[in-house]
Amino acid sequence: MPANDDEQAPDAQDPRALLNPALGAVASAIDALFDRLLALPGDPRDTLYKAMRHAAMDGGKRLRPLLVQASAALFHVDQEAALRVGAAVEAVHVYSLVHDDLPCMDDDDMRRGKPTVHKAYDEASAVLAGDGLQALAFEILSDEATDGDPFVRAELVLALARAAGISGMVGGQAMDLAAESSAQAFDLPTITRLQQLKTGALIGFCLEAGAILGRVPPEGRGPLRGYARDIGLAFQIADDILDVAGDAAAAGKAVGKDDAAGKATFVSLMGLERAREQAALLVEQAVGHLNAYGREADLLRAIAYYIVERDR
Numbered sequence: 018m019p020a021n022d023d024e025q026a027p028d029a030q031d032p033r034a035l036l037n038p039a040l041g042a043v044a045s046a047i048d049a050l051f052d053r054l055l056a057l058p059g060d061p062r063d064t065l066y067k068a069m070r071h072a073a074m075d076g077g078k079r080l081r082p083l084l085v086q087a088s089a090a091l092f093h094v095d096q097e098a099a100l101r102v103g104a105a106v107e108a109v110h111v112y113s114l115v116h117d118d119l120p121c122m123d124d125d126d127m128r129r130g131k132p133t134v135h136k137a138y139d140e141a142s143a144v145l146a147g148d149g150l151q152a153l154a155f156e157i158l159s160d161e162a163t164d165g166d167p168f169v170r171a172e173l174v175l176a177l178a179r180a181a182g183i184s185g186m187v188g189g190q191a192m193d194l195a196a197e198s199s200a201q202a203f204d205l206p207t208i209t210r211l212q213q214l215k216t217g218a219l220i221g222f223c224l225e226a227g228a229i230l231g232r233v234p235p236e237g238r239g240p241l242r243g244y245a246r247d248i249g250l251a252f253q254i255a256d257d258i259l260d261v262a263g264d265a266a267a268a269g270k271a272v273g274k275d276d277a278a279g280k281a282t283f284v285s286l287m288g289l290e291r292a293r294e295q296a297a298l299l300v301e302q303a304v305g306h307l308n309a310y311g312r313e314a315d316l317l318r319a320i321a322y323y324i325v326e327r328d329r
Contacts (some may be wrong), residue, residue, distance in 0.1 A: 031150035036319040044079045050104050068138045068146040074110045076129030081106045081223050087316040101163045101201045102226045105154040112150035114170050115143050135224025172229050180222035189215025202281040217249030240306045254296040257282040296325045
């Protein structure tokens with residue numbers, strides 16, 4: 018029997034009532050896992066390990082690991098397996114941030130409320146820290162501790178490689194760099210494609226990973242793919258809004274950089290109010306993809322609403 022309106026109201030009106038405890042729990046669990054995986058070896062590699070720990074621990078929303086856990090929960094997947102896959106995607110995400118912050122890319126001084134890796138250490142350490150985190154992600158996925166089925170591990174590795182590489186995040190970053198150097202500003206369809214690769218592909222992996230762990234065949238993953246597509250775009254539109262209207266202290270990084278650089282964004286192409294409306298519409302579409310699921314999908318619904326309400 019469906020819950021009555023009074024029972025549904027807290028989650029519908031305030032997604033954070035469900036979301037905040039989940040974010041806190043996954044952040045603690047991810048930090049604990051990274052603490053074990055990146056224990057200092059006590060040899061000349063210590064500086065590299067410290068740089069990786071600086072990047073990967075004590076900061077960030079941990080939204081991607083939470084998406085993996087929320088997706089996996091739909092199919093009653095073991096939480097430890099979901100946590101390990103979440104750590105793998107977080108390692109890829111963090112490596113991309115370390116490299117994006119370098120002077121040859123975005124040249125940022127602050128990330129997650131603390132100095133970027135190349136500022137806290139040096140550029141060479143930052144490059145190696147990013148390389149190490151990327152390799153660590155695939156080490157985690159290919160380890161039997163993640164899943165005893167080699168076919169599941171292989172599918173996870175392939176899916177993350179595609180999402181992180183030239184057909185995903187790296188390809189999107191290349192388009193982003195081309196946008197900065199191009200004499201002609203990118204139009205809305207091109208910016209949408211750019212962000213589907215740069216931001217959306219990893220988010221898509223998070224939802225796909227839960228289904229892979231749950232042994233759901235590809236043809237049964239359509240709703241999750243639709244949800245991932247819509248929240249991925251909503252996430253980037255919200256990021257563009259924060260770059261224009263956000264607070265640097267709350268965001269933990271510089272704001273206003275895209276506008277100063279003259280980069281085309283969803284806000285510059287659509288206007289602030291229309292961008293907000295589009296993000297809200299995408300969230301409603303994303304939630305609609307979950308209609309086939311019951312209360313077990315409430316965390317995914319809460320994440321969707323959080324994406325347009327966050328301040329960082």
